[in-house]
Amino acid sequence: MWDELRLPFQAGALGSRIVITARSEKVAMAMGNIHMHKLEALSDEDCWLMFSRSAFGDQSAEERLELKEIGQGIVKKCGGIPLAAKTIGSAMQSRRTRRQWELVLESETWNLVDVMEGILPALLLSYYDLPPALKQCFAYCSIFPKDWELEKDTIVKLWIAQGFIGSDTSEDMEEIGGLYFDDLLRRSLLQDAEMGSNGSIFSCKMHDLVHDLAQSVAGNDCLIVGMTQQANLNLNKVHHSFIFSSSMFEVTSISSTFHKADKLRTLLVSHGSRVFPPKLEMSLMKQVRISIRLHKLFHHLQCLRALDMTGAKIVKLPRTVGQLKHLRYLDLSYSNIEEISAGLINCVNLQTLIRNACEWLRKLPREMRKMISLRHLELERTNNLSYLPKGIGRLSTLQTLTKFIVGGNHGVDGCDLGELKHLNLLQGSLDITQLQNVSSQEEAREAELYKKRHLHTLSLYFNYPTYGEEVGDEEKREEKTGPGLPISLLSAFFN
Template identity: 35%
Template sequence: MRSKVEEMDGRLQELITRKDSLSLRANNEKRSAYCILDKPLPTTHLPEPCFISREDEKMEILRLLTGEEDDEKCVDLKVIPIVGMADVGKTALAQQVYNDARVTSYFDMKAWACVSDYFDVLAITKSILETTNNHLSCEGKDLNWLQDKLKENLSGKKFLVVLDDVWNEKYGYWTILLKPFQLVGKGSKVIITIRNLHAASIAGAPPITLKELSLDPCVNLFAFHALGVENFDHHPKLEVIGQKIVEKCKGLPLAVKTLAGLLRTEVCPYKWEATLNSKIWDLPEERNEILPALKLSYLHLSSNLRRCFAYRAIFPKDYEIERDELIHWWIAEGLLEGKGQNRWDVGLNYFNELVSRSLFQKSSSGGSRFLMHDLVNDLAKLVAGAICFSSGEFEFEGDQNNASSAHYASFISSNHILPERFKIYHGMKGIRSFISLVKQSRHYYRSFLSQKVLCDLLSGLKYLRVLSLSHYGIHEVPDCIGKLRHLRYLICRINASKVTRYIVQPRGFEVAGLSRSYQIT
């Protein structure tokens, strides 16, 4: 018994050492356990010094706020959700509307409350009350007292309240917060800024959805924060590099401002080039606002959703993926709970949840194809770490040292598949997904893969669960695939006598040469 206790004590000491090395800390509340330094700064109602574009959205919100005809018909409090992904400019737009002279003259009273990730009804109520009556002391007061006083202050008055950065998805919390607003004057409004489309639905109103900014406004914004002017007229040598840095931000104002802030009053082209070539996680931690804002969306996911999100890191930037195909891979990898059709429903719900949070975006090509914003793709790669490998990201960078740790890998096809291009995959002994991808262009010609090259590759990959060869042409299913005992999903294209067939989803199937059965369709 003593030896067992000593062994257990040793294991506990090892866990404590690992905990300290990872900077983990105790989390006694049901909140995301992340460093306080990762939290974005609280916001105020004061507007941005440089606000560019969004005129259409601003005018639409102003119409909803000050529309007299709508107010005469509306009995209940009207809520206006502003929805969009992290960093897209929801708060900046709300600030512009809040400070507009037409809004100030229309409402009897205004209040701004920064909610952030924890929906504390008492703190939010206190913040609104102190704004509407700055002579009132609220220290030590409970929610009953605060709501009674707020109800008195707002009764019969036409007011505007902005709740910035709302994450709450519980309808009960929302109704408790709005209790003091029941006897408000006609025309009272609440604006909420929120990332999650599902969470916005609790407001019971159609949202104003913000998309990324176009290139020209972003260039002007970048010039303002980097050089103090709204164009590059006096710095022509920096204009080309500046535009490339802006393109890297993919229309997110906070990313533009952060990168511009790193170059504030800096006119050395070498420094600008270094910023252009850096990854977001390589930027100075104390000056990087991009990752904390994006990471908050990730931290609000459940553990299973986080794994499904990280799996997407095997795809290169701008790569469009079919929804149903990705769900099949999640199922095969055991990332989804349930059995049979229920797992498919769970996967569909997970996918829709990631879309509603703007972590996946619908492709402009239509159908069921989706992609990731480039900075969200960077976040996925950061949280996935070395377990995901994409030839499209590392093939020409020489950064392949951690490839042996990969669990999931993708390979971008070319017209000619040489054995040397598969060399790095031979060292991935623990790989569970191998997925062929194709450069998405109009002039793509299907690659042909010899049996020898394929069998040489698969001979060392004994733990594969997902094998996608859909972008290769092969003449027959090789016997070596039958030795993959953990395989759950196989898709490949067989070319013989001009007949093309697909082998897909597992479930009681039969194919010659395989130890288990697969369906041919």
């Protein structure tokens, strides 16, 4: 791979350089480096500066002075490693007394380096400092490959699907999960935060050494499966697995292997292109060849809570999906599915259904109103979906509904606008399309959009036919929609 990658660089201008960073001299040697710069460990002074920036929050000058000597002792145990100093410093923020700092300095964990080879003691101490709920959330992140972009929204939904997020009321589970994610970032167990368009954290990454720690504490609970690991996999104790390949592949053989994993709770299937999940293009997805005997797979994986088959070349979801009674998260984005099997409505615990960029999707299950646990329904870039099934308004726990299609013939074909009335927990973005099917201001008022206080983006679409099509002239257009209807509807929506 390196030989192929460096070919274009051989045509670089005179004086060009390639800089490679690695923790192993073997990597540098294999790449034929011309010169090697060996970075020394941080000095105690610089290491202390990095530690103190993370450790001291709103402590007074007196408190800082009292803790300085102990803190410098902790810093010396970090061995001049910046990650260790920053992470243990973040863990010390919640410790305010001298005795609490002394306990860290005197901890036997500093001597466990031989017991847990490759795991920095400072990182292990930071893990021990986590609350129990946060420990399992952190360990779960080891299911993703190193250098993977951890999207905050996705991770939180997966944590909820696994039952990691406790809450007195179901409405604030996502908020609590978001705080967990932010806490891991604050503790430097996550890094490289990317911000979304609304100014909130969109994604993070996990340092390789922190990922090693997560894998170590997760043990056999989480397993990443590459194409070279298909044979002799021991899946009896695995609860969460990620199937990953850097190129196009057939996963039929892997799916056969997973018939043994009857305790599996998470199954994520991915390929190399998905390292850029928000920016995937359909042209890439058409090259992906994924063939899975789903009906047999579902028969064995009765404990499954989360299933992600993004990009799978599946035309129809088998009815046996209804056997997955514990399923809470299902992502079938970028797939070729034309319609979702009616068997899905038997997944009464399903909380998240994601069908983004499914160009061929034409309809959803007719009895979808029975999926009373549904909290997130994502339907971005589903241009062939012409209506939503009636009764969608009964799903009062919905927090995400990216697309609402107004049915024609006053709701005979799909939902009328009034179905939005009771969906007051909606947040994020909402696109309302086919508004030309709304016949009056009274119908528009039934949506009660003014009660959707958590939405931050609302897009309204009037899809009028162009001149020469079925409704071809201005007279027929006004007969169908009423003159000036868009303006009057806007007035009804917001007054």
